[in-house]
Amino acid sequence: MTTLMPGPTSGPAVCRRVLLVDDDRDVRLALGQTLELSGFQPTLAGSYVEAKDHIGTEFPGVVITDIRMPGKDGFALLALAQETDPDLPVILLTGEGDIPMAVRAMAAGAFDFLEKPCDPDDLTTVVDKALRTRRLVLENRALKRQIEAGDAAARMIFGRSAAAETLRARIRSVARAGAEVLITGEPGTGIPKVAEVIHLISAAASRPFLRLAGAAASPEAIARTIARAEGGSVFIDEVANLTPAAQFALLDTLEAQSAARVLAGTHRDLEAEAQSGRFHPDLFYRLDAMRIRIPPLRERPEDIPELFRRYLEQACEQAALPVPEVSPELVARLMAQDWPGNARSLMNAAMRHAMGLPDGDETGSLGLVEQMAQVERSLLVTALGRAGGNATAAALALKLPRKTFYDKLARHGIRPEDHRG
Structure with missing residues (x-):
């Protein structure tokens, strides 16, 4: 051709x-x-x-x-x-x-x-x-699409705290501006999601949203990806990991054209990296045209219960499990933690709760065999609950032979009659 x-x-x-x-x-x-x-x-x-x-x-x-x-x-x-x-x-x-x-x-x-x-x-x-x-x-x-999707900032960035509201307002403002954006935050705070939301509510929403990993981005890949975006957005994840050659290529590409908007994310202090010479200062100032800092969970503990419930519902939907109760005692324990892994750690805690596993503090003392036993027990109890305590129906649902099913019930001390009615 x-x-x-x-x-x-x-x-x-x-x-x-x-x-x-x-x-x-x-x-x-x-x-x-x-x-x-x-x-x-x-x-x-x-x-x-x-x-x-x-x-x-x-x-x-x-x-x-x-x-x-x-x-x-x-x-x-x-x-x-x-x-x-x-x-x-x-x-x-x-x-x-x-x-x-x-x-x-x-x-x-x-x-x-x-x-x-x-x-x-x-x-x-x-x-x-x-x-x-x-x-x-x-x-x-x-x-x-914009009308049907509504406000993606409200739909995808959860929380009712002042910090969450400030973050959503900042995202909306930055999305309208159209300039390069530097998105910072601790690990697990959701930098890729914020980049996606910026794109979805920007004027370029109908155009491509492409992603590059900073550590793997060659100069050729940077130029090629920005060209492929055709007026859309390119998100560079952990931009601080770009090689010096890739940094020069990105700077040259940005200065030579305006075919795509670059959204750069990093967990590191990019300004300090630039001052120390580990990151190109001109590129830092170009990317820092607008900046968004995502607050960690410890700065908005009042959002933790809502976020946990949302993650719990998602985990239960994926595993086809009923949503378990979230007790006030559990909420208090969740809010008392610092969550150094932020949203990612909270998602893991929600998954454990969905599967009937102990919370993070208790699970840390369990080996793989014990944790798998907890998962098996949760699945057995769930199947019996759905079957109204009918062991035969529960065994069929789990595709287990009747004897194997009863052996597992005995091993876990589960009685079918406790799950009737």
Whole structure:
């Protein structure tokens, strides 16, 4: 496949992309040149196989395809586009005898058709109209997603404390700004989630959200990923781990283009790293255009009960278990802890509680055999409870032979009659 150099464009919001498919190389090159000279960004393909990977639900451009091609023809490509995204404009190129065929194809969903050889003015007029239509569709979709999703900051960042409210307000403000963002916080505070929320409520929500691990990001991967984002967001997890070469590459890429927004996360003091020479100072100041600090759980203990209950419900849903009671004594113990692992440690505690295991302090003294025994006992009790104490039904639900089931009940001191009624 041959891709022509893109023509002039005013940025991602005014996309001029055109996928042109024709098996005749001379026709393909001539039409591609006409499109390029008119300011469009043509990608040329000679067959259905070359074209199909470019077609997706968020493809921001339009498709022009010849009807008659060897193998799968223009009708097959139209059908693929309709199946993938019924709103993707497909313009058909027809020979002199193909006009009735093209009219039937339009009834099936084609945007328009053009006779070959194409008049340049007719070509650019139809393509421009199709692109305006496509742009409007994608903008409406993005708006609908925002309306349906509601406020992602409120939906995904939990807690009622003043610190949680401040964090949500800061996320909303930063998301609107559009500049680079430095997200800091202790391990387990949820830096990747905050980066995702910033993207979801930003103007770039309909565009890609890509992620890079700082320790594994080569200079080439950085440039490639930012280019692939096409006006979306690139989250670099633990940016402090970038090699010096990768830091230079990121700085050069940011200064040379504005095709994507970079959201950088780190658990370390990046300003101190820059002052000590371990991190490029210019890159630090570029990334620090806006900063978000995620407060640790010990600074908002009043959020711990709500967070624990949410994590507990998620754990029970994943394990198909009933949600156990959260006693006042358990809440008091949870709020009394410092939670050095923050939300991640609280999630683990919720999982243990869902499985009927002791809390973190007690579990630490148990070996693997004892912990697995606790899990087995929890599953047996749950199955009996669901079966109303009917041992036969519980054994069937657990897919255990009756004798094996009763042996396990005896080992754990469980009586079916205690779970009836």
